[in-house]
Amino acid sequence: MKKVIGLIPLYDEEKDSCWMLPGYMKVIEACGALPVMLPLTVNQEELDQCFSMCDGLLFTGGHDVDPALYGEEKLPECGQCCHERDVMESYLFDKAVKEDLPVFGICRGIQFMNARLGGSLYQDLETQHPSGTEHHMTPPYDRGIHKVTIRDGSLLADIIGAGEHRVNSYHHQAVKDLAPVAEAMAYSEDGLVEALRLPDKKFIVGVQWHPEFAYEKDPECLKLVQAFVDAC
Numbered sequence: 001m002k003k004v005i006g007l008i009p010l011y012d013e014e015k016d017s018c019w020m021l022p023g024y025m026k027v028i029e030a031c032g033a034l035p036v037m038l039p040l041t042v043n044q045e046e047l048d049q050c051f052s053m054c055d056g057l058l059f060t061g062g063h064d065v066d067p068a069l070y071g072e073e074k075l076p077e078c079g080q081c082c083h084e085r086d087v088m089e090s091y092l093f094d095k096a097v098k099e100d101l102p103v104f105g106i107c108r109g110i111q112f113m114n115a116r117l118g119g120s121l122y123q124d125l126e127t128q129h130p131s132g133t134e135h136h137m138t139p140p141y142d143r144g145i146h147k148v149t150i151r152d153g154s155l156l157a158d159i160i161g162a163g164e165h166r167v168n169s170y171h172h173q174a175v176k177d178l179a180p181v182a183e184a185m186a187y188s189e190d191g192l193v194e195a196l197r198l199p200d201k202k203f204i205v206g207v208q209w210h211p212e213f214a215y216e217k218d219p220e221c222l223k224l225v226q227a228f229v230d231a232c
Helices: 022-030 044-053 083-099 108-116 155-160 219-231
Strands: 004-007 010-012 017-019 034-037 056-059 103-106 146-150 163-167 183-188 193-197 204-207
Touching: 004 022, 004 044, 022 034, 022 219, 044 083, 056 083, 056 108, 056 219, 083 103, 083 108, 103 108, 108 193, 108 204, 146 155, 146 193, 155 183, 155 193, 155 204, 155 219
Parallel strands: 004 034, 004 056, 056 103, 103 204
Antiparallel strands: 010 017, 146 163, 146 183, 183 193, 193 204
């Protein structure tokens, strides 16, 4: 039996539909596991059942995290939020932390994890953290656009090596104040936290870049997702 990885769904308000970018599913399949898109729901009984059938959870990209989650007013530059998704992820993440179920967060995923753990976010990098580093690249998304430095001795260094690496990047929010319980594992050229983990857990990890876009060309991206699947 393959390990089952539950994927947080993406939501389209205009079409009133749940959907999934194929890369999230394909990279999980490439690592030998079975990806399953979960329903967008805040029903705790349904979420408990979803949780019980999963060996791990993938927190995907998507909507901006509601600033209320980290005690701030929403700025005009903050994008659209999805209350139902914030509630769903909060419930599943808290449960995963409590039961030490592996979680891998990508883009919004790392942002949500940091906020839920007590940190804060830049609601909009262009206005709150302007720099010369390209964080909102244009297609194709399977190429490195800026460098990150991975901290020696970190879990991420064990997986793909310490030092400088090139990553893709497509986001306008980011970690501002790191959650007190989290450990930063990588930083961008302009000082943003690009990867974090909960150090006392098996594998609760978030990265700001998008391995699901680049895993076919970049072996490091595949290694990263494989490490998540192996931990499940």
